[in-house]
Amino acid sequence: MARVVVAVMPKPEILDPQGKAVQGALPRLGFTGVTDVRQGKRFEIEIDGEVTDAVIAEVEKMAETLLSNPVIENYTVSVEGQQ
Template sequence: MARVVVDVMLKPEILDPQGQAIAGACSRLGFEGVGQVRQGKRFEVEVEGEADDTTLADVRRLAETLLANTVIEDFEVRVA
């Protein structure tokens, strides 16, 4: 069994209100020096067998179809 991680983030040009709220809260909570924060999602997908090229292609297709809104989000697939 292999674990594949899919990280999903808003595209840089898309406004991230959650990230802005977190960045604003940092200084109020005493975390100085924090600039911009971008909030995203992480998915861990367990697959049967090895994480070979075919399996990674399937997980990329899963990410494009279900896990990420590719109009406003980018994603990265990697083996954990």
């Protein structure tokens, strides 16, 4: 069992209204010093067996076809822990 994490974030040139809403709320709550907030998605995928390069390639394909919209989002795939 191992966990692979896919992080999906809006591309830098894409407006991010959720992130902007958070950023706007922070000063009202007394938090300062934050210059930007971007909000995206995080998927924790539990893999049966070992995480090989082939598995990573499969997860990259999942990220591209199902988990993200490549027109407006970037994704990164990382292995979090082998058990």
